[in-house]
Amino acid sequence: MKCLKPLLPLLIIYFFIFGCTTQDIDKPVTDQSFSKxxxxxxxxxxxxxxxxxxxxGVNTSMKNNLRRKYNVKRFKKCDCTNxxxxKWEFDPSVDIExxxxxxxQEGGIEGTDYQFFYTNENTSPTTLTTITSSHSNSLITSFLKPNSTITIAILDTGINLNKLPYRDPFLYTSTSNxxxxxxxxxxxxxxxxDFINSDNDVYDxxxxxxxxxxxIKSKLDNENITDxxxxxxxxxxxxxxTSTFKLLCGYLYTVNKPSVSIINMSFGWYSAPSSLLYKFISENPDILHISSSGNDNHNNESVAHYPSSYNNNNVLGIGSxxxxxxxxIVKSSFSNYGITSVDFxxxxxxxxFYDNDGALxxxxxxxxxxxxxxxxSAIYYLSGYTTPVEITNQLRINGTLLISGSLPTYYGDRVIE
Incomplete structure (x- = not known):
């Protein structure tokens, strides 16, 4: 929770003096701390x-006029009627900046983003990776849960229901409402x-x-949480x-779903923050966003890691x-760190992780x-702490307080076990 950090006033002064334009921050930066x-x-x-x-309020006719004005070769809309x-594509000779x-500067435009391509930072066991399988509609339906107090959305590579050891219903049910x-x-x-293949099968x-x-499911089940x-x-x-466009499409889809209160975002990248993702997260202050902080043993104060480095009050950056x-307790050798960008x-x-065959x-x-x-966070939400600020306070109050000297102060003073 970035607003709780003691150094925020100093950072405000820093950015007031050394601030940069949106055009500057949208470009990738090669920092000297990233060595060979x-x-x-x-x-x-x-x-x-x-x-x-x-x-x-911008109608179809106005959109068509804008595309013609800027000689858009091709355009693509998000799935799901959003x-x-x-995404606008131009001739390669165009000066994109x-x-x-x-x-x-157009009156009907509220913002733009450059299109970036990202690679998720964590690898998975090769035995879990397959591009030849899929879910049947009946299999997905068998995992549907009609209702619950809280929904945790996971923006990621999908889910493989065939590999999970659980057979009880736990999936969000999409309705005609x-x-x-x-x-x-x-x-x-x-x-x-599935925003990668544009279909209803979120097979991982x-x-x-x-x-x-x-x-997530193991922790909740072990705590006898079912709601x-x-x-x-x-x-x-x-x-x-993934790309900026697919990520933004998936995000807008997610926040339009009723009862989504927590979004897990176990991914990230450096130096290209996506002004639109920042804007959309800011528009959803009642949703808590949990983001990984990166795996390069890097100080994210040198080159920011997104989305964990967003200064929104509803974003938590998590290290290991x-x-x-x-x-x-020590910081994992690979984990990134930072005074304002890593909260816990x-x-x-x-x-x-055990799969359905018992393999570890x-x-x-x-x-x-x-x-x-x-x-x-979901447990605290179900206990009546329903805002991101309240949940974060509970995480801090109930987190393990580190013994003085066990970790440098810029890693924070609480760990979540």
């Missing part, structure tokens, strides 16, 4: 694509949506989202890759801790620390 011995995957920017967000944003500056996605008569939304052909979902549902939203492909000598540490080193997988990364915090 500590390489990272920076996002790649498209040379001829922009994402356009329309103001409310018409707030579009100059074109972006022009479009942002919500705006349902539909690919064709046979492809109507059941639970969640990577494995990452399945493990994240399992961590919850999980909404899987597939925005990363079988290689763990490990046990040294089976007792002492949770266990993300050698996390156990040990996985590590801040991606696997974040879902435990999401589960704990």
């Amino acid at each position: 011995n500590n390489p990272v995957n920076l996002p790649i920017r498209s040379a001829n694509e922009l994402i356009i967000a329309y103001k409310q 018409d707030r944003i579009e 100059g074109r972006n500056d022009q479009i942002t 919500a705006r349902l996605c539909k690919k064709n008569e046979e492809g109507e939304e059941i639970s969640g949506w 052909d990577n494995g990452h989202g399945t493990i994240v979902s399992s961590i 919850y549902r999980i909404l899987p939203v597939k925005v990363f492909d079988h290689l763990g890759k 801790f490990s046990f040294q000598n089976r007792a002492e 540490l949770s266990i993300g080193d050698q996390v156990s 997988y040990l996985v590590s990364g801040t991606s696997y620390a974040a879902p435990l915090v999401a589960a704990k």
